[in-house]
Amino acid sequence: MRKEHFDQIGRAVEALKKKGGVNVCYFVACGGSQAVLMAGQYIFDKETKVPSHVYTANEFVYDTPESLNENSLVISCSHSGNTPETVEATRLARERGAMTIALSNSEESELWNAAEYPVHYDWGKEVSDSDKNKGILYGLLFSLLKVLEPKEKWDVCLRELDKLTELSEKAKTQYQEQAKQWAKENKREKLIYTIGSGINYGEVYSTAMCWFMEMQWIHSGCIHSGDYFHGPFEVTDYDVPFLLVKSIGNTRFLDQRVENFSAKYSRKMLILDQKELPLDNVAQEAKPYLAAILSGVVIRVFVEAIAFERGHSLDVRRYMWHMEY
Amino acid sequence: MRKEHFDQIGRAVEALKKKGGVNVCYFVACGGSQAVLMAGQYIFDKETKVPSHVYTANEFVYDTPESLNENSLVISCSHSGNTPETVEATRLARERGAMTIALSNSEESELWNAAEYPVHYDWGKEVSDSDKNKGILYGLLFSLLKVLEPKEKWDVCLRELDKLTELSEKAKTQYQEQAKQWAKENKREKLIYTIGSGINYGEVYSTAMCWFMEMQWIHSGCIHSGDYFHGPFEVTDYDVPFLLVKSIGNTRFLDQRVENFSAKYSRKMLILDQKELPLDNVAQEAKPYLAAILSGVVIRVFVEAIAFERGHSLDVRRYMWHMEY
Structure with a gap:
């Protein structure tokens, strides 16, 4: 993983440590990005005691879960960073005091500005797979798990992503x-x-x-x-x-x-x-x-x-x- | 709603009161029954601060969520009461100390015996829709909501089911x-x-x-x-x-x-x-x-x-x- 990505994830991890944990995690996106986040929901459910949920972004906006508040973590994702529903969902989450992490390929997008902790991923033929969307998502998740459920395993998993x-x-x-x-x-x-x-x-x-x-x-x-x-x-x-x-x-x-x-x-x-x-x-x-x-x-x-x-x-x-x- | 059903739901509600709440609710079933329970997950997510999740029963059995314990509520459903995956999931949940409520059309089924709080529903042409699977599910949910998120609204909703x-x-x-x-x-x-x-x-x-x-x-x-x-x-x-x-x-x-x-x-x-x-x-x-x-x-x-x-x-x-x- 590139240092820039490592540092961006590091900022989110430090914030989570400071916060002392969360009560619920929402994975929010649309289409292919939502599909990518489903693995996150799986990992949270099977490896942590933090319940989590995947939302298609517009349902999250129009029919917001009752538990969304300053004890929630919201992880959103949009490749262009301009998917309107995902941007809106991330803004809403931040307004409600939730900790917001957003993954995007664009550092100049609306999503990037909407989230408190934006994390960039690379795209294209010449870049390392550990720096692409899934590599970065898993890298983020393993890093958050080191805080939520500390185990040696997560360092091993982080290292293996480089392969x-x-x-x-x-x-x-x-x-x-x-x-x-x-x-x-x-x-x-x-x-x-x-x-x-x-x-x-x-x-x-x-x-x-x-x-x-x-x-x-x-x-x-x-x-x-x-x-x-x-x-x-x-x-x-x-x-x-x-x-x-x-x-x-x-x-x-x-x-x-x-x-x-x-x-x-x-x-x-x-x-x-x-x-x-x-x-x-x-x-x-x-x-x-x-x-x-x-x-x-x-x-x-x-x-x-x-x-x-x-x-x-x-x-x-x-x-x-x-x-x- | 028939008195028998009302009483069965009442037992579950009393148990929840005594327990003082739960941290997470899992809705667990297969096929059509799983689809029926999806409304429950929706209602929990939008009306309570208790995160909830729908599971196809066999994933719940083979890849059990980490949060399943004595602070969980598990609501399962099987028409015949003999769907093996749902029976097994309910047994597992009970072994882990979760509060288990099961909906079934059969009072002599394995599911009925597996759950601590079984609730019967009617089936057929001559019975009231408020006593069929969905009527009973919503009746159960509104009754649980009276404990989890007390509001006058739930009594109104319960009454309207009779129509x-x-x-x-x-x-x-x-x-x-x-x-x-x-x-x-x-x-x-x-x-x-x-x-x-x-x-x-x-x-x-x-x-x-x-x-x-x-x-x-x-x-x-x-x-x-x-x-x-x-x-x-x-x-x-x-x-x-x-x-x-x-x-x-x-x-x-x-x-x-x-x-x-x-x-x-x-x-x-x-x-x-x-x-x-x-x-x-x-x-x-x-x-x-x-x-x-x-x-x-x-x-x-x-x-x-x-x-x-x-x-x-x-x-x-x-x-x-x-x-x-």
């Missing part, structure tokens, strides 16, 4: 051929569901909502592995495509159950098993976190492959950016 | 013709999305996952009105069908924005506006709650109509109940 660029490159190479094959076979599909659980839910949420629906106009829906058998699985058929992220974390059993079922009733279940990720040289306690980030990297390989086969660039939009809505 | 049967009948009659028409026009559709916000999100979640995917094998996905413009709206086209519940609550603006957009770019957006529900004789403070329940009733009218037109009974399953999974 992200190297591991991402490995993972991309590893899945290239499979992705090409899958893309060729699925390029005519009009609908692809996504399934996942635990810390990976955000990744499959953004795969459905952003990669497939927004950027490929492929119909999709996101299903939690735990809820698949309580309704959605009835649409399963040999020719209905799914993408399943199979966790190496505590919810692996839930994903395994989906795989077992699909082995009998589907020929179109793409399974991305985190056990196959190049995690051998990663410390045990950091594996589920790095696996979640790398699953996003691998999904992107598949999405880029299908975008290529379909001749539908990931940059094309018909409504977004083109009109008022 | 549910009459209002449901009115709503069913009111939408019958429109539903028939919509069903005829949409019976060949292979995919219908659902959209909603705030307290209604659970209704549109269960419409997608249970009514459409499970019981009609129609593809679907559930979109939050606030997130629609941050990705999913790119699949909108004149011939892509959506079902939008338009709230009378605080998030109405979010739903209105979806409607405004769809007026320009879609000819297949079914809008169920809660302003049109027969709520004239309902006290102002109870309207958003009764509207949420009645939206479920109205959606069912549309689902029954399309099931009839498609000749696909709502009772048909290909996997559920037929095999081990």
